[in-house]
Amino acid sequence: MQKLIRRREANPGVDWAEGGLHPLLARVYTGRGVAAPDELELGLGHLVLPDKLLHADRAAILLADALAADKHILIVGDYDADGATSTALAVSVLRDFGCRHVSYLVPNRFEYGYGLTPEIVELAITNGSPDIIVTVDNGISSIEGVAAARDAGIRTLITDHHLAGTTLPDAEVIVNPNQPGCEFPSKNLAGVGVIFYIMLALRAELRRRDWFAGRKEPNLSQYADLVALGTVADVVPLDRNNRILVAAGLQRIRKSQARPGIMALLEVASRSPHNVVASDLGFAVGPRINAAGRLDDISVGIECLLQHDHAAARALAAELHQKNQDRRLIEADMQQQALQLLDQITVETESAPVAMTLYQPDWHQGVIGILASRIKDRLHRPTIAFADGDAGEIKGSARSIPGIHIRDILDAVATRHPGMILKFGGHAMAAGLSIPRDAYAAFHDAFVAEVELHAEEVMLQAVIESDGELAPDDFNLELASALRFAGPWGQHFPEPVFDGVFDIINQRLVGEKHLKLVLSHPDSAQLLDVIAFNIDPQEWPNQTLSRVHLAYRLDVNEFRGRRSVQLVAEHLSAAE
Structure with a gap:
């Protein structure tokens, strides 16, 4: 597909004289909105403070009380790299803080779907009823799941970064930079960033209680490798606050101070830790963790990240590497089928519809997100790929282009056509949804019509x-x-x-x-x-x-x- 090459405009008003920066780097930075040399200072001391994150203090008190009372804390995660790193970080820090009863549970995407559902609450009770459920990288839309937990006498702490709906779950505490009323200046935290901030707030609360008297206080910078991995893998915008978090993680990896699981994943991906950059996390490490959640069970990825033993970490990394190889083969076959479907409807870039939907009953649920992304990149159109889900339903994974907020598009379709979408959620650039199988044709028309209302010709030109x-x-x-x-x-x-x-x-x-x-x-x-x-x-x-x-x-x-x-x-x- 022919693409338009457009040159950035750099701000000539930035004074780089004292920074000793190469003129080309100065040009690059100003083209990305850097307004002053001090904005390039990425030490952890420049992070936005946790007290600016709404209810982080309440979350810290809830968790500190649980530690003091020796309560059982269950982490409910998500089945992608952000969810895996969030889960590993929460479990690791709580253990290092002295929590004796912390475990995790991640829904299998093929059996339970996404997030804290009533079924997951029931499973948690069966596996040893927790006193508190902490969601990481999910939960902001788990209204029924939180209600089920409350009915069972389980308190819930929701930590998430996804956009909130019109109704929030009735949880004990919700921490989400994108919830109404939160003035946290960095709205782009990944799920792992949110739980990292809560752990910073928890440490401050434990200090106030003299919790660390007579025990070693963990240095939370040692978890920066997990935060960097989850942040990059979730493709959230790298504002200055996120760049600080990622830079700290990369620094630890380059010094060989990262946890064994990350070092092992870099090794199987043939990446040198000493020269690692963010793209290595996004294109080498992240996909291998994601492959476990896409094809089977993300717990393999979480266990790899939790490992302290290097040999065990290498064995798990090798297993994740093989799963990623399997995922590639499945994806290649699905992509070939998708291209044949596109040929059948004679799609040409210049005359392509403003949006695309594709569906094959035998496509793999765990790989349709990657497929949608590939087709989106090829056509530069918002794309949703569907596969069979539960009885009578199909599940879709959506990917969008700049300027088209895909979650808002789905929200508008759901509003205009009640019952057409059974459930949905996501971000501006990616979302997931379920629809009745017999509604596919009608949904396609409604989706394309809604995108047409928001798309301009300039958006549909790849730049x-x-x-x-x-x-x-x-x-x-x-x-x-x-x-x-x-x-x-x-x-x-x-x-x-x-x-x-x-x-x-x-x-x-x-x-x-x-x-x-x-x-x-x-x-x-x-x-x-x-x-x-x-x-x-x-x-x-x-x-x-x-x-x-x-x-x-x-x-x-x-x-x-x-x-x-x-x-x-x-x-x-x-x-x-």
């Missing part, structure tokens, strides 16, 4: 934001390394991308779907190695072209101990 051209002297290892480690880069604070026109010296296909090119800058004799992943083999290599317009990342390639500059292509097209 690559570029930081401009690089001068010939910029293609060097020092600058490439500086860019790689300058972030942390991620959602809403993207890794730098540049663009320019280059002469093609050589081009060839490698591994059936990757393109290797050798290019030269028109104003330099230096040859530049380029890799373009997952290209269309029907379009490339293109031996008729002598010049290419390339959008790319300046990166470092390490091979057999040799380091060299490499350009990673984001988009390439014939140069005008």
